[in-house]
Amino acid sequence: MSLVSAVPDDPTMPGRLDQLHRALIEHGRFDLGFPGATDLPDMTAVSRFDPILLNNVGHPFATSGAYRLHTKHLEYEVIGFFADLFEAPLNNRHGYVTSGGSESTLWALWQARRQLPAAWVFTSSAAHYSVAKAAELLRMRVQTIPTDARGEMRYDLLHAAVERQHRRRRGTGIIVVASVGTTMTEAVDDVARIGDALDAAGVEPEQRWIHADAALAGIPLALVDRDLRPAFTFPAGAHSIAISGHKFLATPFPCGVVVALADRHTGRGDITYTATADSTISGSRSGHAPLWLWYLLRHWGRPGLRDRAEAARDLAAYAEQQLRRIGWPAWRAQKHAFTVVFPRPPQSLLDRWPLATDGRNDAHVVCMPGKTRALIDRFVDDLSLSVSEPDEMPEALAC
Incomplete structure (x- = not known):
């Protein structure tokens, strides 16, 4: 779903805003490739x-x-x-x-x-x-x-x-x-x-x-x-x-x-x-x-911030483990990192999951506070399905 439609479903101002909101919520379901925490607390006070x-x-x-x-x-x-x-x-x-x-x-x-x-x-x-x-x-x-x-x-x-x-x-x-x-x-x-x-x-x-x-x-x-x-x-x-x-x-x-x-x-x-x-x-x-x-x-205070950081690192370790489970090499640059790096997936997956890449060889997910194991599982399952055919696998993994 594109954020900007050439022909809006509903050209009225409320209609355009509703359409934008639906698109953003849908894109959020696949938001794993860029660093942004999503565990915002109740902000009614401000x-x-x-x-x-x-x-x-x-x-x-x-x-x-x-x-x-x-x-x-x-x-x-x-x-x-x-x-x-x-x-x-x-x-x-x-x-x-x-x-x-x-x-x-x-x-x-x-x-x-x-x-x-x-x-x-x-x-x-x-x-x-x-x-x-x-x-x-x-x-x-x-x-x-x-x-x-x-x-x-x-x-x-x-x-x-x-x-x-x-x-x-x-x-x-x-x-x-x-x-x-x-x-x-x-x-x-x-x-x-x-x-x-x-x-x-x-x-x-x-x-x-x-x-x-x-x-x-x-x-x-x-x-x-x-x-x-x-x-x-x-x-x-x-x-x-x-x-x-x-x-x-x-x-x-x-x-x-x-x-x-x-x-x-x-x-x-x-x-x-x-x-x-x-x-x-x-x-x-x-x-x-x-x-x-x-x-x-x-x-949050320092204790709450520390707990959020530890939860994010635990999730990154889980993501690394799950990627390796399906035979997809994965690693982190340092033990405190939220970022899990792995060979660039097929374009068919990137069309659904907009991941940051280095242009050719690698991609990553960033396990920020608010991301869940369920989201990681859905991504890994999708990746596994996308490479079920040998032609879809990166050359380094197909050898």
């Missing part, structure tokens, strides 16, 4: 704010500007929650609620460029496409570092590339974007090992900026004991960390949060029109996103 224009214009910590219909005091608490979760120093933290991970990465690179205007950006070949897009917008030069077979950055190759660049352009600085949960496999670049590579290349601490793009994996990984997870938080050497609200936290609209060290941040000063400082990309920002995030964080 629904009364829906008709109010909430504009968190300007600096998130400046609540005394001319415009008063905002939720900046709640945004401040949201930023504080994530600053605590990612172990930012109490007297050295900044951030804001963004429109999503892409804006968060753009803001982090913008801030890094203001500190290190001639620095190159280094990131892995598995990084989210928004990294290259943000660098292009900012006219920053990017060097891509290859990954290992599971999608994690090759630290030896990073060291070699940084050393060559640092030798030629000593003093210009180095910016690295670490993927804390890559798009395709959910592999994690270890920020501490990135820092070691920069140390070995002779890059001084004040001449570096490490941004952790942790859109999907940041929250669930931070809830794991420090000794049992990859190092990616502020004590590990990050200068900024970004997460998405619509992935793990289940907000029904895209949003994100970026947290950074305040002593590495530079704002733009007071804006006369709004009577407040501005430190953001967009200026006017949704006041509803901080409201929803604040409510969800209060609703």
Whole structure:
């Protein structure tokens, strides 16, 4: 069922909306290939704010500007929650609620460029496409570092590339974007090992900026004991960390949060029109996103968030097991991952189940909170039926 029909069944406004709603509900029955939690709790408590224009214009910590219909005091608490979760120093933290991970990465690179205007950006070949897009917008030069077979950055190759660049352009600085949960496999670049590579290349601490793009994996990984997870938080050497609200936290609209060290941040000063400082990309920002995030964080708390993460990992382990049961190879990049990777299924299955693929060889499912074993079983059964004929099997499995 297409979301946009050339000839609507019912051309009236109610009819069009009913048709769209039916299509979205139907598509939701096959929603397993992209990261979005679906266990949203009852939000009646915040629904009364829906008709109010909430504009968190300007600096998130400046609540005394001319415009008063905002939720900046709640945004401040949201930023504080994530600053605590990612172990930012109490007297050295900044951030804001963004429109999503892409804006968060753009803001982090913008801030890094203001500190290190001639620095190159280094990131892995598995990084989210928004990294290259943000660098292009900012006219920053990017060097891509290859990954290992599971999608994690090759630290030896990073060291070699940084050393060559640092030798030629000593003093210009180095910016690295670490993927804390890559798009395709959910592999994690270890920020501490990135820092070691920069140390070995002779890059001084004040001449570096490490941004952790942790859109999907940041929250669930931070809830794991420090000794049992990859190092990616502020004590590990990050200068900024970004997460998405619509992935793990289940907000029904895209949003994100970026947290950074305040002593590495530079704002733009007071804006006369709004009577407040501005430190953001967009200026006017949704006041509803901080409201929803604040409510969800209060609703679940750390224990509830940890339980949701563990349930998602258990489901991923189950999906991996069930795929292997039918003879379909499956794997996870790291033991905490929600993402299960496997050979690309036949197109007949992809027509029903819109899965993310790497273009040719692999596909994945993402076992987010709210997904169920029944959904996994239905997918695996459908996959099994779709490859009942040898001609439908990928070449690697047909041999």
